Amino acid sequence: MQIGIDLGGTKVEAAVLSVDGHFLFRERLATPQGDYSATLATIATLIQRAESELQIMCNSVGVGHPGSADPGTGCIRNANSTCLNGQRLQADLQALLKRPIRLANDADCLALSEATDGAAHRCSSVFGVILGTGVGGGWVIHGQLLQGPNGLSGEWGHNPLPIATADERPGPRCYCGKYGCIEAWLSGPALVADYQRSTGDMSPTAVPMLVSAASQNNAAAVACLDRHTQRLARALAVVINTCDPEAIVLGGGVSQRPGLIPGLLAALPAHVFLPPETPLRTKILLPAFGDSSGVRGAARL
Numbered sequence: 001m002q003i004g005i006d007l008g009g010t011k012v013e014a015a016v017l018s019v020d021g022h023f024l025f026r027e028r029l030a031t032p033q034g035d036y037s038a039t040l041a042t043i044a045t046l047i048q049r050a051e052s053e054l055q056i057m058c059n060s061v062g063v064g065h066p067g068s069a070d071p072g073t074g075c076i077r078n079a080n081s082t083c084l085n086g087q088r089l090q091a092d093l094q095a096l097l098k099r100p101i102r103l104a105n106d107a108d109c110l111a112l113s114e115a116t117d118g119a120a121h122r123c124s125s126v127f128g129v130i131l132g133t134g135v136g137g138g139w140v141i142h143g144q145l146l147q148g149p150n151g152l153s154g155e156w157g158h159n160p161l162p163i164a165t166a167d168e169r170p171g172p173r174c175y176c177g178k179y180g181c182i183e184a185w186l187s188g189p190a191l192v193a194d195y196q197r198s199t200g201d202m203s204p205t206a207v208p209m210l211v212s213a214a215s216q217n218n219a220a221a222v223a224c225l226d227r228h229t230q231r232l233a234r235a236l237a238v239v240i241n242t243c244d245p246e247a248i249v250l251g252g253g254v255s256q257r258p259g260l261i262p263g264l265l266a267a268l269p270a271h272v273f274l275p276p277e278t279p280l281r282t283k284i285l286l287p288a289f290g291d292s293s294g295v296r297g298a299a300r301l
């Protein structure tokens with residue numbers, strides 16, 4: 001059995017998976033807001049409940065978390081749950097739970113879950129993408145999470161948008177301090193902001209409102225979603241030209257909008273370095289496990 005924790009901004013979820021990938025235990029608790037010690041205690045409570053209910057003791061625990069851990073210091077950085085930043089999450093959980101803890105971010109967990117037994121389960125190289133309130137990525141190569149010396153693998157959202165047109169430069173300011181990051185164009189809030197900038201209409205405040213307007217043939221909403229598709233194609237073409245993954249899995253709320261995958265498949269060939277008429281063999285997939293990929297990938301760590 002494998003036990004995983006998905007540590008999110010609003011909820012902490014624990015799950016125990018059987019070897020063949022079935023949920024044996026699943027429970028969520030609210031994330032204590034702004035309180036690191038209480039967050040650790042919530043994780044410990046969930047582990048204890050899982051193990052006492054199933055009468056088991058897992059040798060290690062996988063934890064998916066926002067941000068990333070600095071491989072040098074172990075400190076969490078860039079987490080939108082800011083109480084985690086600067087904390088040695090792995091060491092603190094190991095002290096509390098008295099066993100090895102493996103950490104990865106949410107995009108890593110998506111990639112690992114989908115590469116293990118999800119949409120990309122027979123693929124040797126998988127790039128998992130989260131398009132949500134932020135934009136992240138994670139790599140799984142031959143079943144193993146790719147982790148480098150800077151703890152940065154897959155952090156594609158803070159590269160600049162490729163092949164930017166004159167009216168896309170310098171681009172929207174990103175929370176990281178730069179302008180025109182992929183995240184600043186492609187996240188859910190960025191997509192809504194793009195519509196608001198181009199129309200002056202501030203009424204849509206969430207992606208589902210844009211999707212609904214587009215489904216009723218609102219021309220500005222249709223154009224905005226098409227710009228998003230074209231920009232995502234440019235951003236993914238760089239990934240394909242660099243590492244040529246067998247599959248790209250698109251997770252996160254923004255990936256669920258209708259028509260995204262066909263739109264990408266139509267837009268990608270213009271930017272991928274292949275002779276004309278050569279078919280693009282990259283599989284562009286949606287997650288098999290939806291929102292569960294985070295906790296499933298954590299367990300797979």
Ligand SMILES: [Zn+2]
Pocket residue numbers: 157158174175176177178181183184
């Ligand atoms: Zn950025």
